[in-house]
Amino acid sequence: MTTTAQQGPSPLRSLPFHRVLGAEFISSIGSQMTTLALPWFVLMTSGSPARMGLVFLVQILPVPLLSMPAGLVVARFGARRVTIIGDLCSAALIATVPALYSMDMLPLWALLIIVALLGCVASSYLPAQRMLLTDTIGSDESLVTAGNALFETATSTARLIGPAVAGLLIARFGALNVLWADAVSFVVSAALLTGLPRTAPAPHPPAAHNMTEGARYLVRDPVLRVMALATLGYGALMPVVMLALPVLAKNRYDSDPHVAGWLLAAWGGGTALGTILVAWLARRISPRRLAAAGGAGAAVVLWLLPWDQPVTTLALTVATSCMFLPAVTAPAVTMMMLRPPEHLRPHVVPVFGGVVFLASPLAYGTAGLLFEHLAVGTVLTAVAVGASLCALPLLKLGLSPDRS
Structure with missing residues (x-):
């Protein structure tokens, strides 16, 4: 359900929202360096x-295994506090990896234990980040969709x-030394979020049955069900x-970390x-x-990936295939945050996140x-087939009349 935006300066221009975006951008730069450095270290x-x-x-x-208790943590302690502690x-944990390696104790x-603990932290950290958006910009549907898109802009710009920076640093300093920059980025993120206005605590401690009801709502609502299933499909395909x-x-490219x-x-x-x-486009298109346009565009371009090419x-x-993905994820997160009744929102979002991460x-x-065991091109062809199947229910949903 869409609410009417308040008059006055846009919340998207407020200092708290900019601090949230800045924290996400800085921590994501470090995390994306680790996304290359850590698997490259293991592979090489x-x-x-x-x-x-x-x-x-x-x-x-x-992340999926702890999604329901993670929702209780966010609802009980608040998105801001959970995000800072997670940072x-x-x-x-990130700093522990190069530290142990330098002592020949890795x-x-x-x-695996360290990265598992990182996943445990992320189970609450990821939904808390999303709930922090509504704490700073309100619950207008178009604003939240735009806010989620800008949040993804910060993340994807960091990607x-x-x-690119990690590829250069790995070649010069080694993969694990790059992780120190990631550790520092999380500290800076926590500093930026410190001092943000606090939201009022829940009048009663959240109950476990609220998480169950959130899952039931996700399954019963026809729109959220389609979005969750389609996003689940992309959550299984894009990690591949x-x-x-x-x-x-x-x-194909001579083990070049720059590539x-x-x-x-x-x-x-x-x-x-x-x-x-x-x-x-958030204020111009529902x-x-x-989501329908994004799903269809991504599916079409993914058919080009299996080719052997420069x-x-x-x-x-x-880049082109990934350009379409935010048109799926930002509307999906917005509907998960705003479509359920207000008392279920802190519980539907973690369940949805758990559904998405279940496939990863x-x-x-x-x-x-x-x-x-298989050629890379064969696997990527199967990804293109799967993406095409995910796009079909989104297209059907996009062509149907909007209902509240």
Whole structure:
């Protein structure tokens, strides 16, 4: 349901919102450097895509498993407090990796424990970040859609800058030394969020049955159900594409970390451009139609990825496919945040996040094995087929009349 925007200066221009965006941008730059540095370290030291996929799987797996208790944590302690604590915990865990490696105390099992703890922190941190948006800009549907798009702009711009810089730094200083920058970025993020206005605490402690009711609402509502299923599909497919990028750099482009960095930067650059477009279109096109257009566009372009091609055109294809994804994710998150009754919103969002992340661990683990036994082009063709199937229900939803 859409509410009427308040008169006066836009909340999107307020200092609290800019601080939230700044914190997300800075922490995401560090995280995106780690997104290249950590799997590159595992891939180059072990030579195994399966082990690289295992690291991704273990880090993502706690997010869906802990999504329901994570919602209780956010509802009980508030989005701002959970986000700040998450920043500080993430900084400490990330710094532990290069510290242990420098002392020759980083076997694979220890690395897996660290990344699993990072996933546990992320289970509450990710939904808290989204709820922090409504704390700063209110609940007008078009504003929240635009706010989510700008939030994704900060993240995707970091995806453009972080991997490209990481590729250069890895070649000069080594992969694990890049992680120190990620640890510092989380500390800066926590500092930016400190002092933001606090929201009123819940009058009663949240109950576990509210999470169950949130899950039931997600299943019963026809619009949210379609959005969740389609987003679940993309959540299973796009990690395969991301994991394919360092494998392509290793197999087709002479194990060049610069190529891996530029491919991940193209991912972030395309997403950044898409988020800017979504922020502009949010007040002109309904969230359903944005999602339908984004799903269809991404599906079409993903058919170009399996081709054996120069790195320049591959990067352009990656960027173009990712340009359409924010048109799916920003409207989906907006509807999850605003469509449920207000008392269920802190519980529907984590359930939705858990649904999306449920597919990611399986995708990372399966993709690592697939890349060891199948050609990369074969796997990417299957991704294009899956994306086309995900786009169909979104198109049907986008062509149907809008209902409150």
